Amino acid sequence: MNIPTSLTRFRMFEDISHSGDGGIYGELLVNRAFQGSGATIGSLPGVPGGSVVSSENPIVPFGPVITGWKPIGDVFIHLTQLHPLSDALPIVLQLDIPFNATGEVGILNEGWWGIDVRPQTYGASFYCLSNGPRNNGSLSGINVSLRSNLTGETWVTSKIPTTNVSSFQYEHFETQLVNQAMAPDSNNTFAITFDASEVAGNTFYFGLTSLFGETYKDTRIRKDLGETIVDLGSRFFRFPGGNNLEGYSIEQRWKWNETIGPLINRKGRVGDWGYYNTNGLGLMEFLNFCEAGSLQPILGVYAGFSLDIFGQEGTSFSEDQMNLILEDILNEIEFITGDTSTTWGAKRAEYGHPEPYELNFIELGNEDWFSSTYPYRFPILYQGIKQVYPNLTLISTAFDENDDYNISIPAGGLWDKHDYQTPSFFLENFDFYDNWQETTDNEGVKIFIGESSVFQYDTPSGVVNYSNPIGIHIPYPNLVSALGESVYLLGAERNPTVVDFIAYAPSFANLNWENWTPNLVSFTANRNETVKSSSYYMEQLFAHFHGAETLPVTTVSGNFNPLWWAASVDDGDTAMYFKVVNTGNSSIPLTINTDRALTAANGTIITAPSLSSFNYINNQTAVAPSPITNLPSPSGQAFNWDVPAWSINVLQFSLG
Ligand code: AHR
16 A cells, blocks of 8 residues: 555646736726736748847837726826836836816726625725925815626725825835726726816826735635635645746746735736736745645746747856755745744745745756756756755756756656646546556656646557647547546556646636636636636646545456546545546446455546536536436445546545
8 A cells, every 4th residue: 555645636826817916916996006017929031030029118118007007087098108117117107187187197007817796805006296386275185986898887885084195215105996876797807097177187107006905814815716726635834936937038927925025015927828917916825825724835936948929949057057046945934934033034035925835845947957057056056956955855957858958856856747638638548657666767757747637639650749720620629628637637646656646737727818728717808707617626626625645446257448547545444536537439337356344435526518518607517527327325345337428527426
């Protein structure tokens, strides 16, 4: 018997498909601080590698834009850098209210493709400065409201009482919107308005605006999306990438120390997925979420390699510069785990978390087999970190993927293997882990499948086409995805001394901006439109029915394919879990004989009428678990059942 692995109780996260800004980061305002914008990287005829082929800001790719903001009433708005809010946030919105303006005047924000308005309390804030010479000081207050973008109906308003807005320095205004209304859709806006009779002739400057609704356990994580992570049964959380850790250039990499501290000091960065990252979702926001959700962080650290524009190998730190990277990583670890007598531990305390965070796993980079330089970068970082933190488990992002080299991973380390594949690949690799340590001479090294999914249907060549051809690519996980992935999981579950973790990737996509498909969970601004995929439900099922020990299973008749199975037993030896998947198109009789009396059986099944059935906004549970009806009772130490075609099942037996 073996100790079972954590397997699916692990999630991978990076800001891709607006899954961070506009996603799990609970900020409801788009372009809240005028930090940057989007651009498309593509190929231009005759130009090797990638290029910026279109840009939201027509002059400066990824530069600031006014997108998402609109004027209310007879006013003019534009961006200005003449009244910077801070060094990090130099661009603000200028609102000019003409002398002859009447009625309501101000600005509105359209949110991340809408704003979810339902009964809850919203926290709103913004910085504001007025133009001295024109400020007549006749103000009674500033109105903040949520309203329909279709009808203009106001759902909730709060008036911030103030007689004046300083023209000397920015003031931070805050209020709560205690909302009772349930808007029919998410086509809503957030407005900051004045009565023109009080402010006609004035100019105001706005910076770092913000609106948060309910969040996961008082973190900064959008509540329902945070819950999808924790409810899956997750215990581990990898962040911040993925490609998004690495940057389009060394300068644009995810710099942990620029993601901490007051928001007014976070300038953000150009993310790796075509849009600007605000850095609101920073290191402490991730770690606080891990604490609140009882998740162990698996921290991806920058390992000295940036992707550059896709299509080129990218840029690496040279061997003699790697001390800079090591020092940066050691500082980051000290920030997370150091006590308050250390430089960085004190900084963490200053930012509101005196207690060290728990940290046991560090991943050195991401998919570094893309580079030729990991053979020197990995050992320098591995040894340098181990010298100071011998108890940390370190993860290599490469082993044998690059034809030019193998990485030698020390015993105790993990290999992060990524599989975006076909259903057949996952079936054919059911036994990949059976003797992996022995055959590759990696005793003591375990596997961390940090990213995986069924990415496309089988084709005659079996080759995966990452340009997502229509009809071959699988945009939303469907029944065939869940079937293939579940077989791979069973292969891992049978090898608990080899495989430690498996995560689907990517975890989330905003349906308004999909850099990548398929995704585990898709969402929009409207919480009713959060869709858990077939793969999500399969992983949740497998994570929840998880014995404490894997049981040996001897096959006396038949063989794997199209039936696949694994068994485990719980801690108190009172229940046995038998996971069985049928990838065939007809039911298959199953007989289980055990050495224990089986006193009762319950079961859960995931199946659907078609292999291509998938969950979507209007049919969110097309492929979802349901109790198995008419499950026969066990007879003594045996159990007989016909496993339905195309089905993923967990049978639970009470043991006598
Ligand atoms: O999950 C999407 C991308 O796939 C990740 O950023 C990268 O690690 C992998 O190539």
